[in-house]
Amino acid sequence: MSKKRIHSSLPITAAQQALFADVPNISLVGLMGSGKSTVGRILANTLKRPYFDSDEEIVSRTGASVPTIFEIEGEAGFREREAKMIRELSEKQQVVISTGGGAVLREDNRAALKAGGLVVYLSTTPERLLVRTRYDRNRPLLQNPDPLGTLKKMHEFRHPIYSQMADIIVTTGSGQVSQVAMHIIEAISKKIAKDQGLT
Numbered sequence: 001m002s003k004k005r006i007h008s009s010l011p012i013t014a015a016q017q018a019l020f021a022d023v024p025n026i027s028l029v030g031l032m033g034s035g036k037s038t039v040g041r042i043l044a045n046t047l048k049r050p051y052f053d054s055d056e057e058i059v060s061r062t063g064a065s066v067p068t069i070f071e072i073e074g075e076a077g078f079r080e081r082e083a084k085m086i087r088e089l090s091e092k093q094q095v096v097i098s099t100g101g102g103a104v105l106r107e108d109n110r111a112a113l114k115a116g117g118l119v120v121y122l123s124t125t126p127e128r129l130l131v132r133t134r135y136d137r138n139r140p141l142l143q144n145p146d147p148l149g150t151l152k153k154m155h156e157f158r159h160p161i162y163s164q165m166a167d168i169i170v171t172t173g174s175g176q177v178s179q180v181a182m183h184i185i186e187a188i189s190k191k192i193a194k195d196q197g198l199t
């Protein structure tokens with residue numbers, strides 16, 4: 001049976017929708033389990049924008065899962081595919097992009113995402129990330145005896161990188177994914193108003 005997809009979108013006003021008319025790409029970055037893939041889809045549906053998940057694009061084009069690519073080509077091989085994908089997706093216009101958590105490790109990826117539009121960092125604690133990812137076998141970097149230790153190290157290393165490149169930082173807690181999508185919309189709306197000198 002094929003995996004069920006959530007295509008939910010949130011009710012936003014026409015005025016709010018209109019605010020986004022000139023907003024370029026919106027790219028989501030953050031650690032594994034931060035909600036990039038889930039929230040990105042809701043955000044795109046709500047804003048009526050095309051949606052791309054870099055991992056999903058790599059998987060559909062290679063016909064192999066992320067763990068299989070890691071197994072056959074190693075992490076280095078996956079990162080090469082990821083860099084090509086990030087470059088391609090960043091060149092699109094007014095789309096929502098969910099990146100893989102490690103995409104920000106390369107300067108060229110960071111530059112491409114920044115040049116394409118706004119970058120939103122979904123931030124949360126390693127403990128919460130573990131709860132969200134612990135039964136998912138699709139993340140090869142967490143298939144070891146101490147996934148919390150791995151997430152803590154990744155958080156320590158990557159949090160400054162995500163924070164530094166982000167236009168907007170949204171901290172996610174016990175709320176629902178739809179609330180996270182709404183926070184992003186509100187935060188971007190505020191930023192637009194501020195940039196236009198309206199506030």
Ligand SMILES: Nc1ncnc2c1ncn2[C@@H]1O[C@H](COP(=O)(O)OP(=O)(O)O)[C@@H](O)[C@H]1O
Binds near residue numbers: 032039098
């Ligand atoms: N803010 C949140 N609240 C509750 N569950 C969440 C939240 N963000 C993500 N999740 C859940 O965590 C899991 C991993 O989310 P996912 O979107 O795949 O993260 P990412 O793409 O950043 O690795 C999914 O089951 C998702 O529903």
Ligand SMILES: O=C(O)C1=C[C@@H](OP(=O)(O)O)[C@@H](O)[C@H](O)C1
Binds near residue numbers: 031055102138141
């Ligand atoms: O953080 C990482 O290095 C990775 C994150 C994964 O994507 P998600 O962040 O969507 O889980 C996926 O790209 C791969 O397993 C490597």
Ligand SMILES: [Mg+2]
Binds near residue numbers: 037
């Ligand atoms: Mg994802």
